[in-house]
Amino acid sequence: MLKIENLHATVGDTEILKGLSLEIQAGEIHAIMGPNGAGKSTLAYALGGRPGYEVTAGSVSFNGTDLLDMDPHERAAAGMFLGFQYPVEIPGVSNLQFLRESLNSQRGERGEEALSGGEFIKLAKEKAALLKMDMDMLKRAVNVGFSGGEKKRNEMVQMGILDPTLAILDETDSGLDIDALRTVGSGINAIMRQPDKAVLLITHYQRLLDEVQPDYVHVLAGGRIVKTGGPELAQQLENEGYEAIAEAA
Ligand code: ADP
Ligand code: MG
Ligand code: MG
Numbered sequence: 189m190l191k192i193e194n195l196h197a198t199v200g201d202t203e204i205l206k207g208l209s210l211e212i213q214a215g216e217i218h219a220i221m222g223p224n225g226a227g228k229s230t231l232a233y234a235l236g237g238r239p240g241y242e243v244t245a246g247s248v249s250f251n252g253t254d255l256l257d258m259d260p261h262e263r264a265a266a267g268m269f270l271g272f273q274y275p276v277e278i279p280g281v282s283n284l285q286f287l288r289e290s291l292n293s294q295r296g297e298r299g300e301e302a303l304s305g306g307e308f309i310k311l312a313k314e315k316a317a318l319l320k321m322d323m324d325m326l327k328r329a330v331n332v333g334f335s336g337g338e339k340k341r342n343e344m345v346q347m348g349i350l351d352p353t354l355a356i357l358d359e360t361d362s363g364l365d366i367d368a369l370r371t372v373g374s375g376i377n378a379i380m381r382q383p384d385k386a387v388l389l390i391t392h393y394q395r396l397l398d399e400v401q402p403d404y405v406h407v408l409a410g411g412r413i414v415k416t417g418g419p420e421l422a423q424q425l426e427n428e429g430y431e432a433i434a435e436a437a
Contacts, residue, residue, distance in 0.1 A: 190210070208412050281330055
């Protein structure tokens with residue numbers, strides 16, 4: 189589904205990703221762990237096509253097409269969802285309005301018909317219930333006045349509604365208490381753990397990986413993947429820290 193080969197990316201004048209390669213098949217959940225400043229968010233942004241994150245070498249194919257050739261909105265319409273470490277607030281736009289427009293614009297881009305108001309509300313209710321999110325929250329302005337946990341939960345409702353094939357989730361666990369972590373974890377499983385979908389989970393901590401069990405765990409250090417293993421690697425990182433493992437690799 190996603191094949192990243194020898195990716196180099198710069199932010200400003202600094203090269204952050206220095207030859208990163210990674211392959212994700214449908215049905216798989218991959219976790220990327222790594223120290224602060226390793227380039228995890230840079231990878232997410234580069235894959236999303238965010239301005240300011242310039243790919244200088246390498247290739248990325250997404251379901252057989254050249255991802256780097258696509259605009260950010262084309263990437264989203266093609267089924268890529270990016271969850272951010274710091275979800276944005278959009279004053280004056282209700283969540284429901286925002287979600288309906290996002291969904292229908294993606295459907296339009298794929299040549300599919302827009303959902304009617306009734307169909308959309310039914311879908312929103314179903315996904316909100318999955319994430320234990322009150323419908324009243326969906327009527328409020330996007331993320332305005334939401335707690336950190338509510339923003340992350342809201343982001344998972346967005347993911348449920350947009351129904352991507354590949355979700356790239358950047359520190360979705362940051363700022364969550366134990367209960368919210370479980371809810372978000374089970375939401376990710378319910379929405380994304382399917383044979384035709386895949387997840388790239390970027391996280392600092394092992395905790396989320398108890399809820400969403402990865403098939404592969406990668407360590408990102410110095411702008412590349414320096415080690416790959418199974419779920420036991422996350423436990424080893426938790427116990428021994430990144431430095432020892434990155435140096436040994
Ligand atoms: P991580 O998510 O692994 O903590 P980041 O990808 O956020 O790491 O950052 C990698 C490096 O790139 C860091 O040294 C950071 O300071 C730098 N960096 C990231 N974004 C910017 C930016 N917008 N401007 C300047 N430097 C940046
Ligand atoms: Mg960081
Ligand atoms: Mg980051």
